Amino acid sequence: MARVSEIMDEILRRSSLTQVSGRLLDFLKESGVSLDIELSEVDKSFVRDLANKLIDFGIESEKLKEVFKLLASRIKEFREDLIEEIEAKLKPVEIPANVRVGGFDEVVKEVSLEDAVMEARRCLACILPRCVEACPINFSVPAFLKLVANGRLDEAYKLGLRFTPLLGVCGRICIGYCEDACTFKRIGLKPISIRLIKRAIVENVDKIRLQPSPKQSKGIKVAVIGSGPAGLTAAYHLRLMGYSVTVFEESQEIGGMLAQAIPEYRLPRKVLEDEVKLLERIGVEFKTSTRIGDEIGIDDLFKMGFKAIFISTGAHKPRTLKIPGVELEGVHQALEFLKLVKSGKLRKLEGVVWVIGGGDVAIDSARTALRLGAREARVMYRRGRAEMPASDEGVERALEEGVKIDFLAMPIEILGRDGKVIGMRCIKMRLGEPGPDGRRRPIPIPGSEFEVEADHVILAIGQEPDLSWIKPGDGIKFTKRGLIEVDENYSTSRRGVFAGGDVIRGPSTFTHATLDGLKAAHAIHKFLQQDR
Numbered sequence: 001m002a003r004v005s006e007i008m009d010e011i012l013r014r015s016s017l018t019q020v021s022g023r024l025l026d027f028l029k030e031s032g033v034s035l036d037i038e039l040s041e042v043d044k045s046f047v048r049d050l051a052n053k054l055i056d057f058g059i060e061s062e063k064l065k066e067v068f069k070l071l072a073s074r075i076k077e078f079r080e081d082l083i084e085e086i087e088a089k090l091k092p093v094e095i096p097a098n099v100r101v102g103g104f105d106e107v108v109k110e111v112s113l114e115d116a117v118m119e120a121r122r123c124l125a126c127i128l129p130r131c132v133e134a135c136p137i138n139f140s141v142p143a144f145l146k147l148v149a150n151g152r153l154d155e156a157y158k159l160g161l162r163f164t165p166l167l168g169v170c171g172r173i174c175i176g177y178c179e180d181a182c183t184f185k186r187i188g189l190k191p192i193s194i195r196l197i198k199r200a201i202v203e204n205v206d207k208i209r210l211q212p213s214p215k216q217s218k219g220i221k222v223a224v225i226g227s228g229p230a231g232l233t234a235a236y237h238l239r240l241m242g243y244s245v246t247v248f249e250e251s252q253e254i255g256g257m258l259a260q261a262i263p264e265y266r267l268p269r270k271v272l273e274d275e276v277k278l279l280e281r282i283g284v285e286f287k288t289s290t291r292i293g294d295e296i297g298i299d300d301l302f303k304m305g306f307k308a309i310f311i312s313t314g315a316h317k318p319r320t321l322k323i324p325g326v327e328l329e330g331v332h333q334a335l336e337f338l339k340l341v342k343s344g345k346l347r348k349l350e351g352v353v354w355v356i357g358g359g360d361v362a363i364d365s366a367r368t369a370l371r372l373g374a375r376e377a378r379v380m381y382r383r384g385r386a387e388m389p390a391s392d393e394g395v396e397r398a399l400e401e402g403v404k405i406d407f408l409a410m411p412i413e414i415l416g417r418d419g420k421v422i423g424m425r426c427i428k429m430r431l432g433e434p435g436p437d438g439r440r441r442p443i444p445i446p447g448s449e450f451e452v453e454a455d456h457v458i459l460a461i462g463q464e465p466d467l468s469w470i471k472p473g474d475g476i477k478f479t480k481r482g483l484i485e486v487d488e489n490y491s492t493s494r495r496g497v498f499a500g501g502d503v504i505r506g507p508s509t510f511t512h513a514t515l516d517g518l519k520a521a522h523a524i525h526k527f528l529q530q531d532r
Contacts, residue, residue, distance in 0.1 A: 002038070002039055002074075003035070003036060003037065003038055003039070004035045004036070004037055004038070004039060004042065004046075005025070005035035005036055007039065007071065007074050008025065008028075008035060008071070009021065009025065011067055011070045011071055011074075012024060012025070012067070014070065015063065015066050015067055015070065016063055016066065017059065017063055017067065024054075024057060024059075027053070027057055028050070028053055028054075028057075031053045031056070032049075033046075033049050033050055033053050034046075038078075039074060039075055039077070039078045039079065040078040040079060042075055042078075042079055042082065043079075043082065044082065044085065044086060044124060045124075047082075047086065047124065048124035048125070048126055048183065051068070051124070051183050051186065051187045052126055052127075052128070052183060054067065054068075054187075055183070055186050055187075061186065064186060064187060064188070065187060065188030066188075068187040068188050068189075069188055085121075085122070086122055086124075086184070086189065087122075087189070087190075088119070088122070088189070088190040088193070089115050089118035089119040089121075089122065090111070090112070090115045090116060090118070090119035090193045090196055090197070091115065092108045092109075092110065092111050092112075092193075092196055093108070093109045093110040093111075093112075094107055094108055094109065095107055095109055097397070097400040097401045097402075100265065100401065101367075101370045101371055101401045101402065102371070103371065104263060104264040104265050104371060105264070105265060106264065106265055106266070106268050107265050107266070107397060108196070108199075111196050111199050111200040111203070112200070113153075113200050113201075113203075113204045115200075116148065116193075116196065116197045116200035116201070117148055117149060117151060119192060119193055119196075119197055120145040120146075120148035120149040120192070120197055121149040122184070122192055123141075123142060123145040123146070123149065123192055124183055124184070125142050125146070126142070126183055129141060129142050130181040130182070130183060130186075131177075131178035131179075131181050131182055131194070132178070133181065134177040134178055134180065134181035135177050135178045135511065136177065136509075136511045136512050136514070136515040137163050137164070137511060137514055137515045137518060139160075139163050139178065140159060140162075140163075141178050141194055143159060144156050144159050144160060144194075144197075144198075145192065145194070145197065147159060148197055148201060153201055153204060153205050154205055154206075154210055156201050157201050157202065157205045157207070157210055158210055158212070160198065160201070161210075161211075161212055163514075163518065164233055164236075164514050164518070165232065165233070165236040165275055165278050165279055166229060166232065166233070166272075166275050166514070167198050167201070167202050167275070168198070168199060168202040168203070168271045168272075168274065168275055169229075169258060169267060169271060169272055169275060169510070170195070170198055170510070170511075170514075171195045171196060171197075171198035171199030171202065172195070172199060172266060172267050172271065173258075173262060173266060173267055173510050174195055174509075174510055174511050175391050175509055175510075175511070176194070176195055176391075176393075177511065178194050179191040179192065179193070179194055179195065182194075207274070207278065208281070211278055211281055211282060212240055212282065213282070214239050214240050214241070214242055214282050214283060215240065215241055215242035216242055217242055217244065218241075218242040218243055218244075218528075219244070220242075220243050220244065220307050220528055221243070221244045221245075221246065221304075221305050221306045221307060222238050222243045222244070222245050222246075222306060222307065222308045222309070222310065222524060222528075223245075223246055223247075223248060223301045223306040223308070223309045223310070224238075224245060224246070224247045224248070224309075224310045224312065225247075225248050225292045225309065225310065225311045225312065225313055226247075226248075226249065226250075226256060226311065226312040226313035226314055226501070226503075227247050227249040227254045227255055227256055227286065228255065228256025228257055228258065228312055228313075228314045228501060228502075228513060229256070229258065229501070229510050229513040229514050229517065230312035230314075230500045230501030230502075230513040230514070230516045230517040230520070231247060231256070231310065231312035231501070231517065232247070232254075232255070232276070232279060232517065233513070233514050233516075233517025233518055233521070234310050234312065234500065234516075234517035234518070234520050234521045234524070235247050235279060235284045235310075235517075236278075236279055236282075236284065236517075236521075237517070237518060237521035237522070238521045238524060238525065239279070239282050239283055239284050240282065241521070241525050243525075243528070244283075244285075245283075245284050245285065246284075246285045246286075246287060246306075247284060247285065247286045247287070248287050248290045248292050248296075249286065249287065249288045249289075249290065250289070250290065250291040250292075250313075251288065251289070252288050252289050253288070254276050254286055254288060255272050255276065256314050257314055257316070257335075258272050258510075259272055259342075260338075260339045260342060260343075261335055261338040261339050261342060261361075261364075262338075262342075262364070263338065263341070263342065263364050263367070263368050264342065265367070265371075266364070266394075291469065292469060293468075293469025293470065293471070294469070297471065297474065298470070298471075298474040298476070298494065298497065299473075299474070302496070307496065307528055308496050308497075308498065308524045308527060308528055309496060309497045309498065310490075310498045310499065310500065310520055310521075310524060311484060311492070311497065311498070311499040311500075311503055312499065312500055312501040312503065312513070312516070312517065313465065313466070313467075313469075313501075313503055314465065314501060314502045314503065315463045315464050315465045315502035315503070315506065315507045316335060316463060316465075316466055317463055317464050317465065317466040318333040318334065318335055318336070318459065318462075318463050319459075319461050319462045319463060319464060320333070320459055320461070321356065321411065321459060321461060323411060323412055323413055323414065324413045324414065325413050325414025325415060325416055325421070325424075326414060326459070328414055328416040328419060328420060328421045329416075329419050329420045329421065330416075330420050330421030330454075330455060330456045330457065331414060331421060331456075331457045331458075331459065332456065332457070332458045332459070333458075333459055334355070334357065334361045334362065334364075334365045334458050334459060334460035335361065335463060337365055337368070337458055338361070338364060338365060338368060341368055341372065346372070347372065348372055348373055349369050349372035349373060349374050349456060350373055350374065350375065350455065351374065351375055351376075351454075351455025351456060352374070352375055352376045352378070352453050352454050352455050352456075353366070353369040353374040353376065353377045353378070353454070353455065353456045353457075353458065354378050354379075354380055354411075354424060354452065354454045354456070354457050354458070355369070355377065355378070355379045355380070355457075355458045355460055356379075356380050356381075356410070356411060356457065356458070356459050356460060356461060357379070357381065357459070357460030357461045357462070358379070358381035358382075358383065358387070358388040358389055358390055359388075359389045359390050359460065359462070360389075360390045360391060360394055361460045361463075362379055362381070362390065362458075362460035363379065363390045363391075363394045363395060363398050363403070364394070365458045365460050366378070366379050366398055366403045366458075367394075367397070367398050367401055367403060369456070369458070370401055370402060370403065374456075376404070377402070377403050377404070378403070378404045378405070378406060378452075379398075379403060379404070379405045379406065380405075380406045380409050380410065380411065380426065381405065381406070381407055381408075381409075382408065382409065382410040382429050382442040383407065383408065383429070383431065383439065383440070383442050384407050384408060384431065385405075385407060387431075387439050387440065388407075408428060408429045408430065408431070408442070409426050409427065409428050409429060410426060410427060410429060410442070410444075411424040411425065411426045411457070412425055412426060412427050412449070413425040414454075414457055415451070415454075421454055421455060421456060421457055422453070422454065422455075423451055423452055423453050423454045424451065424452050424454050424457060425449060425450075425451050426449065426450055426451070426452060427444045427445065427448055427449050427450075428444075428445045428448035428450070429442040429443060429444055429445060430442070430443050430445055431443070462507060463507055464482065464506065464507070465482070465483060465484075465502055465503045465506075467482070467483075467484065467503065470484075474494060474497075475493060475494040476492050476493055476494050476497060477492070477493040481506065483503060483504055483505070483506060484499040484503045484504050485504075486498070486499050486500075486504050489523040489526075489527075490504075490516065490519060490520040490523045490524075491523065491527070496527070498520050498523060498524055498527075499520075500513070500516030500517055500519070500520040501513040501516050501517070504516070
């Protein structure tokens with residue numbers, strides 16, 4: 001029977017890695033990977049060690065996948081059971097694309113708990129888990145999956161609560177840093193569906209029975225301004241530490257953008273409401289329809305007895321294009337559009353809809369337009385697909401539903417008649433050298449102008465924090481970008497005032513906001529302990 005060393009030598013010589021085959025085999029031997037075993041003796045731990053060492057060697061992604069595809073085909077001749085063991089087990093039930101565009105029901109209808117447990121058992125338990133390293137909050141993925149794999153669901157849920165109270169939300173809208181880093185994905189297999197496993201656990205445990213208990217009250221009050229993911233996370237952890245926490249929210253709904261703008265088909269309202277109830281049950285107080293900076297300011301909060309304040313008001317102020325025609329009827333700001341739809345105030349949209357932008361908000365807007373009855377929904381993005389910041393999952397589902405995407409183009413004028421949108425004049429773009437953000441600059445191509453028909457134009461080119469409520473006398477400094485300036489402890493220039501989330505980063509992700517809320521809570525705790 002063939003040994004792994006012989007098969008690897010054969011595979012490397014047949015692949016595009018012929019020139020480095022000798023050096024690579026020597027590297028594997030020196031790294032402690034035993035190639036001197038027969039194919040019938042190969043197990044999951046061997047696959048793990050070999051995969052991680054090949055990744056460490058620096059083989060580019062496509063060549064690495066090529067090697068493992070060839071190796072898997074040979075292993076399957078002797079260990080078909082092993083190949084079956086590491087193949088994806090979780091196949092969620094989804095509403096077909098042609099059906100789901102008729103409404104706002106969640107795309108993934110069901111996640112089987114049994115399949116989720118089987119999926120968790122795929123985990124290779126990498127010694128240096130890339131999934132943890134890639135996750136901004138360093139979520140304990142291997143430990144979580146091991147608990148799920150062993151059927152210890154209550155313990156898995158409680159482990160997740162050490163990081164965030166929003167596990168169900170995380171399982172739906174996190175962009176999946178952990179899955180992108182999964183060793184399986186690096187070698188060409190489907191990554192472990194960590195997010196869907198989280199969702200399955202949340203949906204199958206007794207959340208009330210398992211809710212954590214706060215420490216004994218410290219008699220110290222903390223104010224949180226804004227109830228997005230950063231604010232909710234900070235409030236949750238501070239309450240568990242024993243602080244009396246009050247969250248002030250300008251809107252009538254708790255959750256910030258989670259509640260107001262993310263479409264129901266991605267994040268059902270009930271999922272968020274259930275997780276907000278967890279915070280209410282452990283004693284977090286919420287004051288909605290309360291805009292800080294109007295009748296109540298920063299100074300007033302301190303006078304009310306709050307010993308620390310955490311600002312997490314997000315980035316809700318839309319940016320706009322500075323081109324003719326943006327004032328026409330039929331031009332919408334994406335966030336306002338999504339908020340109107342989610343609140344039920346906008347139920348119908350007809351004609352041809354163009355969405356300008358390339359992020360998740362742009363994709364959400366186009367998918368939403370189709371659900372409102374648009375004849376056609378198109379996205380125009382000035383860069384290429386590789387530069388598009390929207391999640392791959394969101395883009396793929398949008399394309400399945402009939403959204404069309406036009407790359408390397410941008411509008412230079414919105415055309416109108418009688419005050420209403422009738423089309424756009426656009427120009428084609430090419431990509432130049434990378435800019436300060438690392439992405440290649442889009443450059444207009446002279447003479448490439450063209451026109452398109454449009455009944456509605458939705459601008460989704462980004463947003464920024466609205467910090468106009470912070471007064472000069474509040475003593476809070478801003479950066480050159482107009483964000484709140486903080487130090488490494490999330491502390492602002494005003495003693496006792498901290499900030500996190502989009503107000504210090506600009507528009508970011510759910511997970512980074514969660515990170516800020518988590519770290520800021522501990523920083524506030526340290527400050528309050530020292531200040532006693």
